[in-house]
Amino acid sequence: MAKPQRMPVLLASHYRSGTPVQVAWEGGRITDVRSRTAAVPGAWIAPALLDIQVNGYAGFDFSRPEDVGRVAAALAAHGVARFCPTVITGTAAAMQGVLAAIHGALTADPALEAAVPGVHVEGPYISELDGPRGAHPRAQVRDPEWAHFEGLRRASGGRVRIVTLAPERPGALAFIARASAAGLLVCIGHSAADADAVHAAVAAGARLSTHLGNGLAATIDRHHNPLWPQLAAPGLSASFIADGHHLPADALTAMMAAKGPTRCVLVSDAVRQAGLPPGRYPGVGGGDVDVLASGRIQLAGTPYLAGSGAHLAHCVAHAARVGAACLSDALDMAALHPARLLGLPPPLLAPGAPADLLVYRSGAAGELEVLATVRGGDVIFGELPV
Ligand SMILES: [Zn+2]
Structure with a gap:
């Protein structure tokens, strides 16, 4: 982890108002935000x-x-x-091994622990059907069972905070109710649920659709499919992989419009090979994957996606570039709204809020050029502009 620095005042343009502000912080919290007549040229400030x-x-x-x-x-x-480190479907032993590795790393390093508000368990209680199941291994897909889940939670040291499942599986509704009562964020994903199952899941406590529009059959009925009820349900927010490869721009724009900006969350769903130079790399399941110059990651020699190669700042920029959201709304979808769903203190640029800050300038092709990242008042990347 980067060495913490103390540099408690910043002048930059506010990401929502566009006006120059001076932000000061101390002890991990913002202490003062006030308007100024000028900011560091080109520098913008938003929640990290x-x-x-x-x-x-x-x-x-x-x-x-x-x-x-x-x-x-x-x-x-x-x-x-x-x-949120995300652990996908595997044997109980394999999933517990990864969860224990995360728990061990966070327990040993308080700075790293501050970076991880919780772990996301995606599967194994998902659809076994080709299409909805995505790249999750069929052999390990299973019905939700609290005792099985408790084994995962124990291995994580109680750090599991998000679970993604298919509500059509037997036992899912009781599981959703119990997990929600335990304070978990329960998400619908990798699912072939019909409208009744979606609405029952929401009534039981599900609050988010995981990467809506992906983890879905390639061909669906035009009226009766898992998409419409998830788009229509007022109690459901939705996450989207806005990397430019997982969803066509029109699909992203239409789905985000249906949910409205405050119920949209952007995620990267980045895989291990994300951010690597173009080339062929060993995949997770045994086969190779190709990282293309565009950042797209696909199964070697095929056009099939093998996960996302994007980071979240790229997804924010992409959503804004294609007009699915304005940049300030897209930034909130990648900070404020996921924090709210997790019950974290809202990362507002206001006194009392966590000093979790993103300082950026507008880069080539609308990408965000990150100047500094601040977490809990510490500069963990880059330098504050002066
Ligand atoms: Zn997934």
């Missing part, structure tokens, strides 16, 4: 990004404790101050 779905980055994943900090450092360079 929070990515609630990360499988790995820069050649590392979470299977070894020593790599958790490497992922955190690589993400910090892209404005992500906090993230």
Whole structure:
């Protein structure tokens, strides 16, 4: 992790109002925000990004404790101050092994622990059907069972905070109710649920659709499919992989419009090979994957996506570039709204809020050029502009 610095005052343009502000902080919290007549030219300030779905980055994943900090450092360079390591379907032993590795890494390093508000368990209680199941291994997909889940939670040291499941599986509704009562964020994903199952899941406590529009059959009925009820349900927010490869721009724009800006969350769903130079790399399931110059990651020699190669700041920029959201709303979808769903203190640019800050300028092709990332008052990447 980067060495913490103390540099408590910043002059930059506010990401929402566009006006110059001076932001001061101390002890990990913002103490003062006031208007000024001028800011550092080109510098903008926004809440630091929070990515609630990360499988790995820069050649590392979470299977070894020593790599958790490497992922955190690589993400910090892209404005992500906090993230939820995501563990996908596997045998109970395999999932527990990864969860224990994450727990061990966080327990050993308080700075790293501050970067991880919780762990996201995606599966194994998902659809076994080809299409909705995505790249999750069929053999390990199963019905939700609290005792099985407790085994995962124990291995994580109680750090599981998000669970993604398919509500059509037997036992899912009781599981959703129990997990919600336990304070978990329960999400619908990798699901072939019909409207009744979606609405029952929401009534039981589900609050988010995981990467809506992906983890879905390639061909669906035009009226009766898992998308419409999830788009229509007022109690459901939705996360989207706005990397430019997982969803066509029109689909992203239409789905985000249906949910409205405050119910949208942007996630990267980045995989281990994300952020690596173009080339062929070993995949997670045994086969190779190709990282293309565009950042797209696909199964070697095929056009099929093998996960996301993007970081969250790119997804924010992409959503704004294609007109699915204005930039300030897209930034909130990658910080404020996921924080609210997790019950974290809202990362507002206001006194009392956490000093989790993203300082950026507008880069080539609308990308965010990160100047500094601040977490809990500490500069964890870059330098504050003066
Ligand atoms: Zn997924």
